[in-house]
Amino acid sequence: MAELLFIPRSVEWNETSITILNQQKLPFQTEYLELKELEDVWDAIATLKVRGAPAIGMTAAYGLALAAQQYNGSIAEFQKQLQKARTYLASARPTAVNLVWALDRLVKSVAKATSVNEAKTTLIHEAIRIQVEDEDTCRAIGEYALSLFQEGDRVLTICNAGSIATARYGTALAPFYLAKEKGVHLHVYASETRPVLQGARLTTWELMQAGIDVTLITDNMAAQTMKTKHINAVIVGADRIAANGDTANKIGTFGLALLARSFGIPFYVAAPLSTIDLSTKTGDDIPIEERNPEEVTHLAGTRIAPEGVNVYNPAFDVTPNELITAIITEKGIIRGNYKTALPALFKEEESIETT
Numbered sequence: 001m002a003e004l005l006f007i008p009r010s011v012e013w014n015e016t017s018i019t020i021l022n023q024q025k026l027p028f029q030t031e032y033l034e035l036k037e038l039e040d041v042w043d044a045i046a047t048l049k050v051r052g053a054p055a056i057g058m059t060a061a062y063g064l065a066l067a068a069q070q071y072n073g074s075i076a077e078f079q080k081q082l083q084k085a086r087t088y089l090a091s092a093r094p095t096a097v098n099l100v101w102a103l104d105r106l107v108k109s110v111a112k113a114t115s116v117n118e119a120k121t122t123l124i125h126e127a128i129r130i131q132v133e134d135e136d137t138c139r140a141i142g143e144y145a146l147s148l149f150q151e152g153d154r155v156l157t158i159c160n161a162g163s164i165a166t167a168r169y170g171t172a173l174a175p176f177y178l179a180k181e182k183g184v185h186l187h188v189y190a191s192e193t194r195p196v197l198q199g200a201r202l203t204t205w206e207l208m209q210a211g212i213d214v215t216l217i218t219d220n221m222a223a224q225t226m227k228t229k230h231i232n233a234v235i236v237g238a239d240r241i242a243a244n245g246d247t248a249n250k251i252g253t254f255g256l257a258l259l260a261r262s263f264g265i266p267f268y269v270a271a272p273l274s275t276i277d278l279s280t281k282t283g284d285d286i287p288i289e290e291r292n293p294e295e296v297t298h299l300a301g302t303r304i305a306p307e308g309v310n311v312y313n314p315a316f317d318v319t320p321n322e323l324i325t326a327i328i329t330e331k332g333i334i335r336g337n338y339k340t341a342l343p344a345l346f347k348e349e350e351s352i353e354t355t
């Protein structure tokens with residue numbers, strides 16, 4: 001049995017507050033924040049103190065459940081206050097569908113509640129279920145993803161789709177944790193991921209803590225790395241997968257998919273069903289968050305560009321489905337034909353073919 005791995009968690013429910021690992025302080029400070037108010041939860045999500053599609057969903061769910069403990073009056077008035085809080089939290093970030101998925105799952109869980117006390121308890125239980133399910137989901141994604149790799153493979157990734165972006169294990173990083181558990185040696189190349197540096201700050205930190213081989217590169221080194229380091233595959237996370245398989249993920253992902261295609265390298269998306277949004281028909285319909293220009297004009301608080309320069313700062317881009325070799329979910333590996341295969345995942349059938 002391999003030694004116990006350090007696999008960090010990002011969110012914890014404490015009955016009267018939520019504890020999050022402040023991802024803006026990593027890797028040099030491990031700071032935990034206690035969130036008690038709805039506004040604190042909104043701010044934590046909007047300012048990426050907690051980030052990563054599943055982690056955002058879990059935190060928002062706990063935030064809604066926590067706020068609802070204060071709501072009183074009739075069940076009708078309770079539902080009205082709940083909807084208002086749901087809409088407020090959903091406004092924190094637009095792209096990761098897990099945010100609204102988790103909030104709507106909680107609202108639906110109490111749609112038929114007959115008493116306020118019953119509703120308050122149900123919301124807490126549903127939020128906990130989301131976190132518990134996500135850990136199992138991520139491990140399953142890791143098992144399927146690991147089946148695509150072999151001893152000695154070199155795999156490139158971008159951003160942080162790791163344990164701290166989910167309940168545990170991560171999505172794109174999950175196979176690396178499982179490989180370590182099973183004694184399989186894989187080497188990860190982590191792209192730094194300007195401007196917020198999730199790769200340089202978070203992915204390297206996570207993997208080094210677990211004793212997993214990782215090499216940091218800057219985003220503009222990806223082509224040279226694929227060419228000279230014999231990269232065997234690219235694996236990335238997702239923030240929203242449209243019904244046709246077009247996938248929104250961290251800015252820079254689309255470029256990696258184009259490079260992978262030109263180098264003949266498989267390009268994998270690892271994501272839970274909660275990131276697949278069948279109501280979004282294609283990637284053109286995915287809202288792309290544009291963030292504060294200072295993320296680009298400043299580095300670690302120091303200005304690196306002239307005052308007043310124009311800035312374009314999309315936090316995500318969309319990889320067209322035809323560039324995606326396979327989408328790895330907790331129900332199995334899907335290779336193409338996404339428009340048909342993705343809806344089939346939501347039927348109560350057995351896991352799909354994984355070869």
Ligand SMILES: CSC[C@H]1O[C@H](OP(=O)(O)O)[C@H](O)[C@@H]1O
Pocket residue numbers: 051052053054158159160161162165166170171172198236237238239249250251315
């Ligand atoms: C499993 S995390 C998915 C996704 O979320 C990250 O975005 P952000 O850091 O802005 O929250 C990144 O796109 C990850 O791939």
